Amino acid sequence: MSDDAPLKTLTLPFTRGELAWPAGGKVACLRARAGLLLPDGVSAQDIVAEQSYLPHVHALRRGGWQVDGQGAELGGTFDLVLVLPPRQKEEARATFARAVALCAPGGRVVACQHNDEGARSGEADLKALAGLGGSLTKNHCRVFWTAPLHGQHDAALAARWAAADAPRAIAGGRFISRPGVFAWDRIDPASALLVEHLPGKLAGVGADLGAGWGYLSAEVLSRCEKVTRIDLYEAEGRALALARTNLAGFGERAGFHWADVSAGLDGKYDFIVSNPPFHTTNRTGRPELGQSFIKAAADGLRQGGRLLLVANRHLPYEEVLGASFCQIDVLAERDGFKLISAIKAGR
Known part of the structure; x- marks a missing residue:
């Protein structure tokens, strides 16, 4: 480096x-x-x-x-x-x-x-x-x-x-978190925007890319009864350990992967949700990180599978989305964030 x-x-x-x-x-x-x-x-x-x-x-x-x-x-x-x-x-x-x-x-x-x-x-x-x-x-x-x-x-x-630095309760006691992980002491507003527009018809097996301490996955499992499992992919081990605790009540409906998403996913999914990172651990801006998440999602989704991606409005994701997805729609925008829905194109 x-x-x-x-x-x-x-x-x-x-x-x-x-x-x-x-x-x-x-x-x-x-x-x-x-x-x-x-x-x-x-x-x-x-x-x-x-x-x-x-x-x-x-x-x-x-x-x-x-x-x-x-x-x-x-x-x-x-x-x-x-x-x-x-x-x-x-x-x-x-x-x-x-x-x-x-x-x-x-x-x-x-x-x-x-x-x-x-x-x-x-x-x-x-x-x-x-x-x-x-x-x-x-x-x-x-x-x-x-x-x-x-x-x-x-x-x-x-x-x-x-x-x-010890784990402690946040969000009214619903979750635990600790200093140093992303949005450790609050519900991140971009993730909250995605949750507000979660389609109730999500079903099957999904993945959460860059899952952090587990907020998005917990909301998906709580709100979408037809989701049989969601796999959490997270590169920061401290965050993944918190996610295991926060989703313990969902049993086998939650799977956990200490993984670098840019290296690819371990399965094929019906849907993917993601609030991807766009900077390195030293805060250097790296929009290519989010782009690598989109490429991994495209490879990991079944044909017709859906990606729900939330990101800062200015980030250049549309071109990489267009390479593998169709029906690309901005579902919502607020406070500088955009929520994108994209369907994986068929052959």
């Missing part, structure tokens, strides 16, 4: 000689991404990576990393814990707390953030939690680290930050 500046900067203290890599020690990287610049003599196999976003997991494994994924959290202790903090503040603070807890006696936490993604705030948070040993700036990023830790962190603050 050539445009991922934090990856270029995270190991700067080691390449500049400010810090020494723990020779023979255990090293972990939280929210790891492929492309990290490693010091001479260090390989990806020397680091245990934690990552729950499947495209990153695939890239890491191709690079030889040991990866824990789908929301699994590392155990044990480490001599060095590298951190690429997420953007969402509560999740980032909980990640710092976990990093400190993972440090063996004498271990150190080293973190890096882009200046436009909360670097100063992140540095202040780590300082409040465990104190700072130093910091450097480069590539419009700030890399900062603790002194060797021997339990001298604020345990009460760490406990509060960990609790702030």
